[in-house]
Structures are given as C-alpha cells and as structure tokens.
Amino acid sequence: MEGRNMKNGDTNKVVGSSLQLEKNQIDVSESSSLKKLGLVASIAAGVQFGWALQLSLLTPYVQLLGIPHTWAAYIWLCGPISGMVVQPTVGYYSDRCTSKFGRRRPFIAAGAALVAVAVFLIGFAADIGHASGDPNGNVVKPRAIAVFVVGFWILDVANNTLQGPCRALLADMAAGSQAKTRYANAFFSFFMALGNIGGYSAGSYSRLYKIFPFTKTQACDVYCANLKSCFFISITLLIILTILALSVVRERPFSLEEIEEEEENLKNNTSGCSRLPFFGQLIGALRELPRPMLILLLVTCLNWIAWFPFLLFDTDWMGKEVYGGKVGEGKAYSMGVHAGALGLMINSIVLGVMSLGIEKIAKLVGGVKRLWGIVNLILALSLAMTIVVTKSAEHYRATHHVVGAAEAPLPPASVRAGALALFAVLGIPLAITFSIPFALASIFSASSGSGQGLSLGVLNLAIVVPQMFVSVTSGPWDALFGGGNLPAFVVGAVAAAASAILSFTLLPSPPPEAKIGGSMGGH
Numbered sequence: 393m394e395g396r397n398m399k400n401g402d403t404n405k406v407v408g409s410s411l412q413l414e415k416n417q418i419d420v421s422e423s424s425s426l427k428k429l430g431l432v433a434s435i436a437a438g439v440q441f442g443w444a445l446q447l448s449l450l451t452p453y454v455q456l457l458g459i460p461h462t463w464a465a466y467i468w469l470c471g472p473i474s475g476m477v478v479q480p481t482v483g484y485y486s487d488r489c490t491s492k493f494g495r496r497r498p499f500i501a502a503g504a505a506l507v508a509v510a511v512f513l514i515g516f517a518a519d520i521g522h523a524s525g526d527p528n529g530n531v532v533k534p535r536a537i538a539v540f541v542v543g544f545w546i547l548d549v550a551n552n553t554l555q556g557p558c559r560a561l562l563a564d565m566a567a568g569s570q571a572k573t574r575y576a577n578a579f580f581s582f583f584m585a586l587g588n589i590g591g592y593s594a595g596s597y598s599r600l601y602k603i604f605p606f607t608k609t610q611a612c613d614v615y616c617a618n619l620k621s622c623f624f625i626s627i628t629l630l631i632i633l634t635i636l637a638l639s640v641v642r643e644r645p646f647s648l649e650e651i652e653e654e655e656e657n658l659k660n661n662t663s664g665c666s667r668l669p670f671f672g673q674l675i676g677a678l679r680e681l682p683r684p685m686l687i688l689l690l691v692t693c694l695n696w697i698a699w700f701p702f703l704l705f706d707t708d709w710m711g712k713e714v715y716g717g718k719v720g721e722g723k724a725y726s727m728g729v730h731a732g733a734l735g736l737m738i739n740s741i742v743l744g745v746m747s748l749g750i751e752k753i754a755k756l757v758g759g760v761k762r763l764w765g766i767v768n769l770i771l772a773l774s775l776a777m778t779i780v781v782t783k784s785a786e787h788y789r790a791t792h793h794v795v796g797a798a799e800a801p802l803p804p805a806s807v808r809a810g811a812l813a814l815f816a817v818l819g820i821p822l823a824i825t826f827s828i829p830f831a832l833a834s835i836f837s838a839s840s841g842s843g844q845g846l847s848l849g850v851l852n853l854a855i856v857v858p859q860m861f862v863s864v865t866s867g868p869w870d871a872l873f874g875g876g877n878l879p880a881f882v883v884g885a886v887a888a889a890a891s892a893i894l895s896f897t898l899l900p901s902p903p904p905e906a907k908i909g910g911s912m913g914g915h
Contacts, residue, residue, distance in 0.1 A: 429565055432637045433579035435500070435558050437587035438630030439551055442507065444591025444736065445622050446547070453619055455708075455719040457518065457540060458532030473860070474545075478552040486557045494643020496561035503554025504634040510550055511627045513543025515607075515620035522611030536611075565641065585744040590629075592737030594622045598730045615726045684836040684900045689854040691764070691894050692829045696858040698771055698888035699825065701880035702818070704862070707732030709877040713782040714811050716789050716800045724799055731808065735815030742819025743826070750827055760828050761901050767821035768892035774818050775885035779878060781810045836900075
C-alpha cells in the first residue's frame with residue numbers, strides 16, 4: 393500500500409520539488425501524451441502488487457520461519473526508515489544524474505533489478521536455509537531468517553528506489569502542465585489500486601502454487617510455495633511494465649554544467665541550505681511551523697498510531713484470533729491468512745470507490761475537518777469491534793469443539809462475515825487518511841507562505857515516526873497481555889478516538905475558498 397505505500401511514498405515529493413528544472417527532460421518538444429503518462433504510471437501497479445503481498449503474507453511467513461510474534465514487528469522498521477532516508481537520497485541524486493540514459497530511468501531500472509534480487513531471497517529463504525543446515529519442522533530456522541531479513545530490507549529499499557524516480561519522471565513528462573500533472577497522479581493512484589487488488593487477490597488464493605509446482609519443496613510447504621508463486625507473478629509484472637515504460641519514454645541526458653547552473657540558482661533561493669539539500673531545508677521548516685501545521689502533525693501522528701497495528705497484523709489476527717490457528721500447525725492459520733488477504737482486497741475496493749467522492753461527502757458533512765473527525769471515530773469503533781469478533785470466534789470454538797478432534801472448528805459464517813465487514817468499513821477512513829492530511833498540509837502551507845513541498849515532507853515525518861514507534865513497541869506490548877494482536881488494536885482504537893477529538897476541537901478549518909480536490913491531485 394503507498395501506506396505502507398503511503399507510509400513511504402510522499403517524501404520524494406519534497407525532493408522532487410526542491411530542484412525544478414526549467415528545461416524539458418523528456419525527448420519531445422512538448423509535454424508527453426496521456427498514453428505515455430499512463431504507461432509510466434502503470435509501474436505503480438507492479439510496485440503496489442509487491443507491497444500488497446508484504447502486507448498480507450509476510451508477517452505470517454516470518455513466524456513460519458521461527459521469528460516470534462513479539463519480534464516480527466521489528467522487521468517492518470525498514471519501511472519507514474527507507475521511506476525517510478532512501479527516497480530523498482535517491483531523489484536528490486536522480487535530479488543530478490548525468491547518465492546518457494537520462495536522469496530517472498537508470499534509477500527506475502536499478503530499482504526493478506533490486507526488487508528481482510530481493511524477491512528471490514525472500515521466496516527461497518527457507519530453501520537456502522535448509523540447504524545451509526536449517527532443520528525442517530516447526531522450529532526456529534536461523535539461516536532462513538537471516539536470508540529473509542536481508543531480502544526484505546533490500547525489497548523495501550528497492551521499492552523506494554523505484555517509486556521516487558517514477559513519480560519524478562511523471563512530473564518531468566508533464567512539463568509544467570497542471571492538467572497533465574493531475575492526470576499523471578490520477579493514473580499513478582489508479583494503478584496503485586489495481587496493484588493492491590491484484591496482490592490481495594493472489595494472496596487470498598490458496599492453490600496458486602499449483603501453477604508453479606516446483607515452488608513446493610521439502611523445506612517450503614504449501615503456504616511458503618504460495619508466497620513464492622505470488623512473488624514470481626509480482627516480479628514478472630513489474631519487469632514487463634518497467635521495460636515497456638522505459639522503452640517508450642526517452643529522456644534527454646543533462647550535462648554537469650547545466651546541473652551546476654541549476655544548483656547555483658537553487659542556492660541563491662534557499663538561504664544557503666543547499667549543502668543539506670533535503671534535510672537542511674526540512675529542519676528549517678520544522679523550526680518555523682505555523683500552529684495549524686503543528687496541530688495537523690499531531691492529529692496525523694495519532695491517526696497513524698491507530699492505523700499501523702492493524703495494517704501490520706490484520707492477516708495474523710485473522711489466522712490466530714478469528715480462525716483459531718497456530719503458526720505452522722494445521723490448516724486453520726493458513727486459511728485465516730488467506731481470508732485476511734481477501735479482506736484486504738475488499739478494503740482496497742472500498743478505498744478506491746470512497747476516494748472518488750471525498751469532496752462531495754466533505755461538503756455534505758460540513759467540511760474536511762469534520763469529515764476527518766467522523767472517519768476517525770469510525771476507525772476507533774472498527775478497531776474496538778475486533779474484540780467482539782475475536783470473542784465471538786473464541787466462544788464458538790469453546791462451545792462446538794469435538795473431543796478428540798485434531799483441530800478446533802473453523803469460525804461460523806457470521807463471524808467470518810463480521811471480520812470481512814470490518815475490513816470493508818475500514819476502507820472508508822483509509823481513503824480519508826490517504827488524502828485529507830496532504831490536502832490540508834498544502835492549504836495551510838499556502839496560507840502561511842510556506843513551501844508546499846517542505847510542508848508535505850514534514851507531514852511525512854508524522855507518518856513514518858509513528859510507524860517506527862509501533863514497530864518497536866507493539867510486539868512487547870502484545871506479549872505483555874498474552875501474545876495476541878488485540879492489545880495493539882486497543883491502543884490503536886484509543887489513538888483514533890484521540891485523533892477524532894483533536895480534529896473536531898483544535899484542528900483549524902481550511903480557508904473557505906480552498907478546494908480540496910485541487911489540493912489532493914497528487915495523492
């Protein structure tokens with residue numbers, strides 16, 4: 393998800409805006425056609441397909457390798473760290489690249505190649521570990537874990553290496569045309585939604601490994617083989633889309649003299665901050681934040697403390713609490729994880745539909761400030777309802793368990809429907825989370841005379857810092873209360889309620905003349 397997806401996807405806009413080139417970087421006399429914009433934007437489908445697989449399948453997979461639930465969240469630290477560091481760094485150097493292939497295309501190609509390497513390491517981690525001496529069975533596999541962690545971190549770095557220059561290339565292709573810039577970002581968001589739906593659909597299909605029968609090995613069971621098959625599809629899709637886009641779109645290489653001239657112009661307009669092209673400007677922006685932005689950062693921070701536990705452990709919750717399974721034992725856990733992937737696909741569909749009507753709904757409820765408060769209450773209630781679904785599933789297992797049966801009964805249709813309904817309802821607040829905060833940041837920065845790019849970069853800190861906090865604390869916190877997922881969900885519900893209260897009471901309303909639709913074009 394550009395949340396895990398969104399959670400990493402917006403820092404590059406700061407860097408992309410830090411050096412606006414006056415000359416067209418694309419090898420055409422005018423801005424590129426909509427077909428070319430759509431072709432480059434389609435790379436987002438391949439990237440988001442992989443993100444969706446990470447969200448739905450990898451947390452259960454690491455537990456199959458033997459990493460305890462308490463420590464599984466630490467692996468996800470790579471997402472916010474790479475989103476905060478890799479994207480601005482890659483964006484900075486892609487602005488200054490003098491390759492004969494252009495500025496952005498070398499980084500996009502390198503990112504796709506790194507994704508292929510990472511997918512191989514992740515998919516074959518169990519096989520590599522077994523070949524190196526790991527035992528089979530439901531035990532800790534240290535060598536497989538080491539291979540997986542390396543592959544996982546490479547994958548997050550690669551996705552961020554790919555995603556930032558891809559967005560920058562779209563901006564270059566628009567060549568200053570606001571209409572084409574809006575189309576480009578709309579295409580990017582559309583293909584992200586398609587990638588989400590495709591990734592979650594693949595993750596929810598438990599027989600995908602039969603298409604690639606070689607994926608099932610002595611060290612790699614059916615669940616592992618399905619994951620491996622999903623990643624094969626993901627990398628094939630990404631490579632095909634990347635090759636097509638880079639073959640059709642050509643960039644004109646820039647000389648070192650042209651780059652130095654632009655850097656000198658930038659230095660003259662940034663009060664000497666160019667020695668730290670991204671972080672120096674970001675620190676300066678933090679020192680002079682207006683009050684509306686400070687409140688927006690606080691509301692956003694609480695919002696993501698609420699979201700991230702569910703985004704991290706939703707399929708694990710389905711496997712353990714709803715279906716009553718245990719990692720590596722029987723079929724219940726695997727069935728729950730695949731049901732969770734189906735829930736995420738439904739969530740993505742609702743998110744996409746909701747995104748189309750945000751402006752109209754905001755007008756109906758009295759403005760974006762009130763809309764954000766309302767959906768945060770929906771988020772809080774939905775996270776609290778995970779307790780009801782869990783207790784209902786536990787009660788059914790306790791009252792319908794057959795003595796001597798190898799496994800507890802699967803949840804009834806009513807419990808499964810309730811869990812999937814929560815996934816669907818959560819698509820409503822998620823659509824707002826992916827749009828309104830960025831629109832408000834643009835509006836507040838315009839009102840105060842601040843740079844919009846830097847304001848969005850500061851807002852990104854309010855997203856990645858909570859993610860890092862949740863990644864570090866959610867595992868030990870859950871272990872303190874018995875090792876399940878509900879404690880983190882309860883903390884999320886409390887944070888969502890606090891975010892709603894602050895949105896209703898302290899968050900300033902945007903100026904009446906501001907149009908949210910125009911501010912959200914890039915999200």
